[in-house]
Amino acid sequence: MMSRLILQLNIHEFCQSAELPQAALLEIIEHGILEPSGASPEQWLFDANALVIAKRARRLQGELQIEWAGIALALQLLDELEQLRAENTQLRRRLSRFEAE
Template sequence: MMSKEITFTLVELCQTVDISQDELVEIVELGVIVPLQPEQVRWEFDYPALSHLRRARRLRAELDLDWPGIAIALTLLERVGELQKENRRLHRQLARFLQTPETR
């Protein structure tokens, strides 16, 4: 059985998240979210884009930043997550390296 992916038009996404179309266009131009096919005239967005947009709106309300500031904050948060993941991987690798021969 195939599952159909849920998508949202520009208008549906604006209504769901309660933002104007102009704001959404700015958000897309800043790279905060990306339409499924950016080259198309009629943009569609998937559920992860909706989730990402909700997170961006929450940050905007909490930090009182404009959209360019939110784009930077999200980029930095994503990078922190990547670095944390790499740090965990390196800690596991170091733990294996430091094991004594008797425990191997």
């Protein structure tokens, strides 16, 4: 049986790993881009998925030079696009089975 390592970083480790100043992280959380576990910043924990999202948000913010609210919308639209593409691929596979008959 394979064990899964669960990454949990506190706010300082997360900021360092994501290469984000703490003020930027607080803005990202305020705009709902990330939702850490824990009641207060001192108790917040972030997982590997949050790290991926934060790095993506930071990259988009650097490339597009827009505010975090715009980044939140851009990330939401990119997620929807990925879901639609996956659904489209799945539907094309189903359709190809009927066309082959």
